Amino acid sequence: MATEESNKDLTLAEQEAFKRNGSRKSKRFLVSQKVKTTRLRRIHNLFWNDDTLYNSDNSNTNSNSIDKEEVTCTGKRKRNDGKQTPELTDPESHANDPSQIEMNFGGRLKLKRIHSSPHIYTIDDFFTDKELQKIKEKIIQAEKQKWFQKSFVDGQENTKRKNDEQDSLVEEGKVQRTSSFIHFSKLSDSTIASIENRAADLLSLPNHSIEPLQLVRYEQGNYFHDHHDLGVLYEDGSVELPHKSLLTPPRRIITILVYLNDLPDDDENPCGGSTIFPSLGKGVDELAIRPKENRAVMWCNIKKDGTPDERLVHRGETLYGDAVKYAMNIWACEDS
Numbered sequence: 001m002a003t004e005e006s007n008k009d010l011t012l013a014e015q016e017a018f019k020r021n022g023s024r025k026s027k028r029f030l031v032s033q034k035v036k037t038t039r040l041r042r043i044h045n046l047f048w049n050d051d052t053l054y055n056s057d058n059s060n061t062n063s064n065s066i067d068k069e070e071v072t073c074t075g076k077r078k079r080n081d082g083k084q085t086p087e088l089t090d091p092e093s094h095a096n097d098p099s100q101i102e103m104n105f106g107g108r109l110k111l112k113r114i115h116s117s118p119h120i121y122t123i124d125d126f127f128t129d130k131e132l133q134k135i136k137e138k139i140i141q142a143e144k145q146k147w148f149q150k151s152f153v154d155g156q157e158n159t160k161r162k163n164d165e166q167d168s169l170v171e172e173g174k175v176q177r178t179s180s181f182i183h184f185s186k187l188s189d190s191t192i193a194s195i196e197n198r199a200a201d202l203l204s205l206p207n208h209s210i211e212p213l214q215l216v217r218y219e220q221g222n223y224f225h226d227h228h229d230l231g232v233l234y235e236d237g238s239v240e241l242p243h244k245s246l247l248t249p250p251r252r253i254i255t256i257l258v259y260l261n262d263l264p265d266d267d268e269n270p271c272g273g274s275t276i277f278p279s280l281g282k283g284v285d286e287l288a289i290r291p292k293e294n295r296a297v298m299w300c301n302i303k304k305d306g307t308p309d310e311r312l313v314h315r316g317e318t319l320y321g322d323a324v325k326y327a328m329n330i331w332a333c334e335d336s
């Protein structure tokens with residue numbers, strides 16, 4: 001909707017044109033909708049600075065091209081809880097093999113780049129042993145209390161259907177997602193707070209950028225079809241950037257997906273359950289990440305210009321057999 005506020009810096013002639021066809025409005029609106037990226041310094045450093053998409057001369061993905069703290073954050077920054085944000089230290093150089101770029105964070109976390117352009121990282125041992133233990137206790141409790149909710153999303157978030165109608169859609173594979181989930185309220189206890197803070201620190205963002213943590217659960221036959229964590233994915237492969245408004249959920253810039261259990265990895269008897277990026281490779285070569293307990297996978301959903309990075313479409317592959325897959329979604333969002 002046009003508002004007095006949004007019109008006030010237009011000339012009279014522009015205001016007339018605006019009233020006639022609104023075209024100026026939609027253009028301005030679209031431009032202002034992009035996620036502002038200039039202040040996301042750590043994210044620049046981790047995901048964009050040496051992505052060949054933005055700099056074709058920079059085909060050498062040697063870790064030397066990753067700038068360090070003078071670009072990402074100058075020394076230790078104060079967080080809003082008074083503690084200091086740990087630094088990202090020098091990447092280790094492994095000649096020209098981009099898959100071998102590693103960085104340390106806060107002395108404990110080791111980021112390993114497993115795909116370049118777009119950059120995707122894995123981080124083993126993302127949770128401390130104590131946190132992992134606490135999360136597992138929460139899972140046991142959630143299972144006992146039947147807290148996991150089915151997440152029936154068929155292109156329109158939270159569309160609820162009658163059970164029999166739903167079942168036939170599931171059979172036809174028309175339901176976007178059949179996994180279930182629960183959320184943990186922000187800062188609800190010390191475990192949740194420390195996980196939120198670790199993710200925020202890693203990205204050099206404030207705690208309030210982290211969405212309430214989401215635990216996902218897949219049982220036999222469950223899947224999450226191709227989707228994008230930021231916006232709606234269209235058939236032509238484009239992704240719509242959602243509008244920024246106080247009435248819509250904050251837009252997800254970064255995904256950190258942490259697997260909470262191992263899944264059997266048997267070629268003879270595959271049980272599925274991998275996270276698959278269909279745009280990153282073709283057919284059997286699609287980039288597939290196998291769940292491993294306490295391994296995080298991290299990627300960025302926006303490009304440097306603040307629009308969705310369509311290369312990061314992904315899916316949770318159908319799970320077969322008796323295994324149950326648990327994972328935690330940690331999403332860092334744009335400031336509202």
Ligand SMILES: O=C(O)CCC(=O)C(=O)O
Nearest residue numbers: 216224274275315316329
């Ligand atoms: O389960 C997976 O591997 C992917 C989950 C996912 O993409 C999501 O929850 O948004």
Ligand SMILES: [Fe+2]
Nearest residue numbers: 227228229314
């Ligand atoms: Fe996702």
